Amino acid sequence: xxxxxxxxxxxxxxxxxxxxxxxxxxxxxxxxxxxxxxxxxxxxxxxxxxxxxxxxxxxxxxxxxxxxxxxxxxxxxxxxxxxxxxxxxxxxxxxxxxxxxxxxxxxxxxxxxxxxxxxxxxxxxxxxxxxxxxxxxxxxxxxxxxxxxxxxxxxxxxxxxxxxxxxxxxxxxxxxxxxxxxxxxxxxxxxxxxxxxxxxxxxxxxxxxxxxxxxxxxxxxxxxxxxxxxxxxxxxxxxxxxxxxxxxxxxxxxxxxxxxxxxxxxxxxxxxxxxxxxxxxxxxxxxxxxxxxxxxxxxxxxxxxxxxxxxxxxxxxxxxxxxxxxxxxxxxxxxxxxxxxxxxxxxxxxxxxxxxxxxxxxxxxxxxxxxxxxxxxxxxxxxxxxxxxxxxxxxxxxxxxxxxxxxxxxxxxxxxxxxxxxxxxxxxxxxxxxxxxxxxxxxxxxxxxxxxxxxxxxxxxxxxxxxxxxxxxx
Numbered sequence: 075x076x077x078x079x080x081x082x083x084x085x086x087x088x089x090x091x092x093x094x095x096x097x098x099x100x101x102x103x104x105x106x107x108x109x110x111x112x113x114x115x116x117x118x119x120x121x122x123x124x125x126x127x128x129x130x131x132x133x134x135x136x137x138x139x140x141x142x143x144x145x146x147x148x149x150x151x152x153x154x155x156x157x158x159x160x161x162x163x164x165x166x167x168x169x170x171x172x173x174x175x176x177x178x179x180x181x182x183x184x185x186x187x188x189x190x191x192x193x194x195x196x197x198x199x200x201x202x203x204x205x206x207x208x209x210x211x212x213x214x215x216x217x218x219x220x221x222x223x224x225x226x227x228x229x230x231x232x233x234x235x236x237x238x239x240x241x242x243x244x245x246x247x248x249x250x251x252x253x254x255x256x257x258x259x260x261x262x263x264x265x266x267x268x269x270x271x272x273x274x275x276x277x278x279x280x281x282x283x284x285x286x287x288x289x290x291x292x293x294x295x296x297x298x299x300x301x302x303x304x305x306x307x308x309x310x311x312x313x314x315x316x317x318x319x320x321x322x323x324x325x326x327x328x329x330x331x332x333x334x335x336x337x338x339x340x341x342x343x344x345x346x347x348x349x350x351x352x353x354x355x356x357x358x359x360x361x362x363x364x365x366x367x368x369x370x371x372x373x374x375x376x377x378x379x380x381x382x383x384x385x386x387x388x389x390x391x392x393x394x395x396x397x398x399x400x401x402x403x404x405x406x407x408x409x410x411x412x413x414x415x416x417x418x419x420x421x422x423x424x425x426x427x428x429x430x431x432x433x434x435x436x437x438x439x440x441x442x443x444x445x446x447x448x449x450x451x452x453x454x455x456x457x458x459x460x461x462x463x464x465x466x467x468x469x470x471x472x473x474x475x476x477x478x479x480x481x482x483x484x485x486x487x488x489x490x491x492x493x494x495x496x497x498x499x500x501x502x503x504x505x506x507x508x509x510x511x512x513x514x515x516x517x518x519x520x521x522x523x524x525x526x527x528x529x530x531x532x533x534x535x536x537x538x539x540x541x542x543x544x545x546x547x548x
Contacts (some may be wrong), residue, residue, distance in 0.1 A: 075111060076109060081130075090128060093140040098541065106137065113139040115182055115205040121395075123173030125193075127205050146196050149262070150189035157269030160297050164330045167263040169200040174259065176250045177205075178319050185250065188239040189259035189265065198531035237272060237278040238285075242310050245282050253312040256322055260290075260307030267300060268293050272308070286310070299329045299372055302415065306439070317444060328390065328399070341395040357391045368411045370440060376417065378407040388419065397548070402438065412457040415440040418464070420452065426515040430491045432469050449481060454493055459501040467492045467506060477506060477522070485526035490517075503529055507539050514540055 076093045083090050095109050110468040111464060113130040116139070119128075129140040149166075153160075158166070170192060170327050174184060184191075184205060193201040241257035244250050272290035275281045292301055303325050311313045316322045358364065360381045367377035375393065380386045388406050389398040402419065410418040416439055420433035435452035436445035453467040453475065465479035470487075477486040477495065486492075488508060495506040509517035510533070517539045521530040 081140075081147055083140070089143045091141045091143045092138055093141065097136065099469065109139075111205075118180055119177055119205075120172045121176040123169045123200055123202060124177065125201050130327065131427055136237065144193050144195060144201055145187070146194050147190035147267075148329060149200070151196055151270075152194050153189055158266050160267050161278075161330065163263060163266035164300065164326050165198075166194075166200050166266060168323055168326040170202055170259060171319050171326060173200075173202050174255050174431060175319040177202075178255070183250065183252055184258075185244070185257055186236055186239070188236050189262060189263060190236075191341065194264070195449050200287055203546065210493050215272050215432075222491060228235060237286055238273070238281050240285065241312075243448055244310065245285055251312075252319060253315050256307050256316050256319055259319075260304055263307070263464055264290060265302050266294060272304075303329065316439070321439070324522065331392070355393055357393070366408045368408060369448070370414050371409055371413060376401065376408050376411060376440075381536065386423070388417075391412070406445070409435070409454055410456045411440070413461040418455045418457065418463075419445055421447070425471070426491075429509075429511055429515040430493070435466065436476050453491075454495045456495050456497050456504075458497050459499060465497060465504050477504065477526075479504060479524060486520075493517075494540075496542050498542060498544050498548060500548065505542055505544065507542055509539070510535065 077093055078370065079092045079094070081090050081092045086389065090531050095105060097278065102236075106520065113127065116125055117127040117130065125144075126142040126143070127139055129141070131138060159165075162432035170187070172346050174187070177184060185201065186204060187202070191202060193203055193205045195201065206415040232535065238260045239261055241250065241254040244254050244257075261272060266289075269290075271281075272292060273284040273288060274280055274291075275284050275502045290304065292304060296304075303322075304459040305318055306325075307322060315324070357375060357377075358379070360379075361380055362383070365378040365380070365386065367375055368486050368499040370376055376388065376397075378386055378388050385404045387404050388401045388405055388408050390401050391398040405423065407423055408417060409420055412418070417438050419436050419438055421436050423433035425431045430453070432453050434447055435449040435455050436447045437443035449466065451469045453469065455464055455466040457464055465477065466481055468476055468477050468478060473484075475488045475490070475492040476484050477492060478484055485504070486506075489512075490508065493507045493509065495504060497504060498521075503521055504522045504524070505519055507517050508520045509515060515538050516535055518532045518535050519530075519539075519542060522528050
């Protein structure tokens with residue numbers, strides 16, 4: 075929609091780029107409107123991965139904008155050489171995700187993320203270009219004017235964007251939000267790592283049909299961690315996608331910072347049945363209390379801790395490293411991790427007396443984002459090995475502590491209090507701690523089957539009990 079020239083700015087002695095509308099286009103109200111919108115939108119943003127705009131104006135009735143001059147090539151030109159390594163694909167996608175997240179914070183959706191609109195500089199910096207299809211999602215007078223043509227073009231039922239890089243809702247002409255940019259970046263990331271478009275078909279119409287109805291085509295050689303992120307970005311339903319571009323950048327940063335070789339290497343086939351040697355490594359060095367810790371499916375460790383008198387927080391740690399990344403909001407406690415990586419967490423935890431406490435059970439993505447509240451007054455929870463159901467301990471209205479599995483079906487009640495529920499590895503039994511005296515952590519483990527029948531309950535009561543886990547052999 076414009077012509078771009080290289081120029082010299084003598085005032086500050088630097089080369090710049092000047093973008094103008096051609097004379098035959100400057101009289102077109104729609105193109106002039108979109109050009110003006112791009113200038114205002116780009117000028118409102120400030121991020122190292124977004125094109126910097128220096129000036130805009132009109133000269134002899136020709137609108138222009140002055141931007142930084144970029145040396146290098148478009149991502150499309152770079153991709154013509156084939157796929158890049160998973161690590162490089164993740165690094166580049168992270169840069170774009172962080173730039174787009176900054177735009178989203180200003181209320182701007184790009185709506186046209188594609189390799190042609192991404193520039194790679196010689197030093198490896200990526201820059202996102204062309205906000206000409208941008209849609210403002212916030213009422214910010216410093217960004218948007220009162221442009222009827224622009225608003226009309228973003229109404230539901232009008233499809234704008236580039237075929238092949240549209241989200242399903244964009245293909246349908248529905249109203250879109252930042253989730254459309256997440257989907258488009260997912261396509262670009264898949265294309266970088268795989269070397270081909272994940273929905274490509276013989277024609278544009280068939281490609282758009284695949285975006286609506288088909289699963290992405292991803293090679294088996296991609297690392298499992300990258301596949302999980304791509305599936306999350308390319309979900310058809312916006313509710314199942316990452317909830318913000320900041321979440322995408324966060325997940326990519328976690329994957330890039332993973333020190334587990336399995337995260338960034340293709341899945342390996344087992345070559346031995348020997349029992350692995352168990353190693354123990356220090357993951358924390360701070361002073362405080364650790365409340366719960368679980369392995370994630372990818373071998374990292376999530377845990378809850380209250381460090382140095384601060385409120386409880388949830389952290390993600392990589393084995394072998396003592397630096398951990400905080401996850402979620404302060405006060406959130408980890409309860410369990412599903413086979414797919416989702417977290418069961420406890421919100422607004424309240425102590426009932428002694429060691430007993432309850433909170434609101436919620437579920438959240440392992441990559442972060444807003445937790446989805448499920449049940450109130452829950453002591454503890456765990457996922458079944460197949461992830462299809464949950465077992466919980468809750469405080470009933472009559473004051474009794476109840477084991478439920480599935481949620482809503484009571485298997486055991488206690489007048490004391492119960493804690494630490496865990497599914498067996500085969501999913502046929504539940505173990506939990508029974509504390510006969512309310513508020514006292516003295517107790518013993520109990521094992522029941524899924525009909526509530528007692529399988530094991532030692533007579534001896536330990537003076538103090540905390541923590542419970544199943545060994546691999548049951």
